[in-house]
Amino acid sequence: MAVAELGVVVLDCPDPIALSRFYRAVLGGTIERDDEGTDWVDLELPGGQALAFQSAPGYVPPEWPDADRSQQFHLDLNVPDLDAAEEAVLRLGAKPLDTEDRSRSFRVYADPAGHPFCLCAC
Template sequence: MALAKLDVVVLDCPDPRALAGFYAAVLGGTVEEESGDGTWVDLKVPGGPALAFQRAPGFVPPRWPAPDRSQQFHLDLTVADLDAAEQGVLELGAKPLDADDRERTFRVYADPAGHPFCLCAC
């Protein structure tokens, strides 16, 4: 028997509203501000766990790959068409982190706040 159930994945960032908007454009869903002052914003994702975004003063984004500023975690997002999804996330402000290997079934990016995430072919 499980001791707990995953409720939400929380990402620290400098601008919760902006980062929630980025992921809403990528994943769909509804952005809901919980705090009233922009320090906490939820993204209710259809058919999946929620994402939340928390303002972190002095936020320093991870580097990928870099042992001195470890990524700590990343999101894997499944897509039907890697090229189309890549174009979409780049237009939304993502930055490629590993543009060298185009033959793999996944590609690594940083969201606008610098968190690594992967687009993975399904």
């Protein structure tokens, strides 16, 4: 029997509203802010999942791949067309990190706050 159930994945970032808008453009969903301002933003995704964004003063983005500033974790985003998805995320402000090997079934990017994520062919 499980001890807990995953509630939400939370990304620390300098600007929760901006980063939630990036991921809304990539994943869809609805942005919901807390009543106190802009320190916490939820992105309610289609299908009932959620991704949250929390303001982190002094935020330092990970360096990929660098053990001294490890990424800690990354998001794998399944897409039907890698080329079309790549074009879209780059237009939205993502930066390519490891996209040279076009024979692989995934490509690695950084979101506007520097968090690594992969587009994965499904």
